[in-house]
Amino acid sequence: MSDSNYSVRHILIGVWTAAVLMFVFLPSATILIASMTASRYFTFPITAFGFDWWSKTINSLEVRSLAYTSLSIAAVVTVIAVVLGFFGALAFARYDWRGRKLYQKFILLPIFFPQSVLGLALLLWFNALGFTLSWKTAVLAHLVWIAPVVTLVMAIQVYSFDPSLEEAATDLGASRWQTFREVTLPVLMPGIFSGSLFAFLLSWGNFPLSLFTTGADNTLPKYLYAKMVAGYTPGVPVLGTISTAAAAIVLFGGYVAMLLLTRNRKAAL
C-alpha cells in the first residue's frame, strides 16, 4: 500500500470519528448554549448572552433540595445495588448450581422492560402494600432495574476470576473470611468499582421510574420534565447542564481513581 493511500485512509477515519462524536455530543452542547441566554424565553439562536439564570439557579433553595433528593436516592441505590450485584454476580458467573442457567436469563430480563411500564407497575404495588410514596420508594423502584444491570457489569469481571486463586489462599492457611478479604474482594475490586459507577449514574439520570414512584419528593430529571412541559425558564437548561456535568465529573473522577488504584498496586509496597 502506498503512502498517499495510507494518509487518505487516516483522514477518512478522522472525519468519521469526528462526525460520530458530533452526533453524540452536539445535543448536550446545545443545552449549555441555551443556558447562557439573557432572554426569558426558549429561543435559538441566542441573541443576547447572560449568566443571570446560572446565578438564580445555583442560589435557588428548590434546586438544592432537588439535587439533595437525587443524590440521596443515587447514593442509597449504589450501596444496595453493589451488595446485591456482587453476590448476584458470584452466583451468575462463579458458582455452578442447579437453576443457574435459568437465573442468568431471568435476572437480565428487567433491563429490557419498558421503564415507564415498570414504574407504573411498581406504583400499583406500592399503593396495594400501603407504602407512602417518597424518595425511599423511588430507591426500591430504581433497584428493580439497576441491580440487574450492576449484576451483569460485575459478572463480566467475575468470569475472568480464576477460582484457583481462592483455593491457593485457603491452601496457604487462610480462613474463608481471610480469603475473601485478601483475595476475592481485591481481585474483583475493578468490577465492583465500575458496577457502582453504573449504579450511581443510572439512578442519578433516571426519569421514568422516578416519575411514578417519588410521590411528593422531586428529583432533578423529574423537575426538568415538569418545567419543560409547563413553566419553562432558561433555568431548565442551566439545571440540565449542571446535572450532566455532575455525571461527567463522577465518571471522570471514577476513571482517575481507578488509574490511581491500579498504579498503586503496581508500585512499591
Add this chain to the structure above:
Amino acid sequence: MTAMSKPILQLKNVRKAFGTLAAVDDVNLSIGEGEFFTIVGPSGSGKTTLIRMLAGMEKPTSGDILLHDKRINDTPANERPTCMVFQSLALFPHRTVGQNIEFALKIRNVDPAVREKRARELMQQLHLPADYYSKNVTLCSGGERQRVALARALAFDPQILFFDEPLSAIDYKLRKTLEKELKDIHRETGKTFVYITHSLEEAMVMSDRIGVMRRGKLIQVGSPNEIYSTPRSRFVSEFMGDVNVIPVEANGAGSVRSQSLGASFKVPANSVEAKAQCLVVRPEFLRFLDTPAEAQNSLKGILYNEYALGSRIQYQVRVGEKVFLVEKLRQQPFKGKLDDEVLIGWDPENAILVADE
C-alpha cells in the same frame, strides 16, 4: 533413593466418585518422608482428582488418607501442613512478588520485617533478582512466575509440597531447566514432594519413585528404572515413549510366536505366561545386523525413513505391514540408505513380555 524412609503419607483404598464415575478407584500408596514421588498418567486418568484429595480440596468418597499415621480426610486445606503449586500457579495478580511470597506468613501474623527477610532469602535461593521484591507479579515472565509460585509455597514451610503440572505451559527448553532446578530445591530443602504430570519423561528426570495412573487406578509404582526397564503392561511401556510392541502368544518354553509376522522369538524361559501378551523391544535395543547369526532374534525389513534426535538417530524399518523403530547413537557407523533391505535383531534379555492391557 532406594530404601523407603518412614512413610509420611499413606492412602488406603482411596476412592472418589462423581456420580457413577469413579475418578479415583481404590488407590493404595505409601509415600516416604523426603521422597520425590511423581504420579503420571494421561488426562482423565484421575491424577488431578487424587492430588486435590491429598491437598484437601476434595474429600474422598471412601478410604483413608493418613498423614503421619493420622487420618486427615476431613481436615480442610487451610488446616493441613501441606501446600500446593497449582497448574495455573494461582499467583495473586493484585500483589507484588514479595507480597505473594509472604502471603502465608501474613496470614499467620508474622512481623513484616521477618516476613520480608524470609521472602528475600527465598528469592535468592530461587534465582529471582532482589529488585523483583516490589514488582507486580503480573509483569513477570513465565519462568519467573514459576519461581514465585514455588517460593510462595516454600514460605509456608509445608511438610509436603504438591505440584499439579506446574510446568505444562512452559516451553521445552525452560521446562528442562526448571525440572532440574526443582530437583535441586528438593535436595536443598529435604521436603517431601508429590508431583503430578502427564509426561513420563518429566517424571523420569525428577522422581525417586513414579506411580502410573490409568482410568482412576494406580497400575504400577516403582523407581524410574523399574518403570523403564520392567513395565508390567503394554500401557506403561507405551507411555514411556517410542517402543516396538509385537502381539505374541506362548509357543513352548522360552519362545513366543507372532501370527502377523509369521515368526517365533526367543524370550527368557521363565517369562512366558499363558494369557495374551505383548513383546516389547525398545528402539535402542534393536540393532542393525550384517548376518542373522549376530543376534538370537532377527527380522528382515525395508529401511523406510530416518529421524535425527540430536545425539541419536531413529530409523523406521518396515517388516511387511509392521513398523519398527530402531535407534542408534549418531557416532556409531551405519551405511544403510533409504529403501535398502536391512536386517534388524535383538537378544532375548533386551525384550520384555508384558500383559496386553
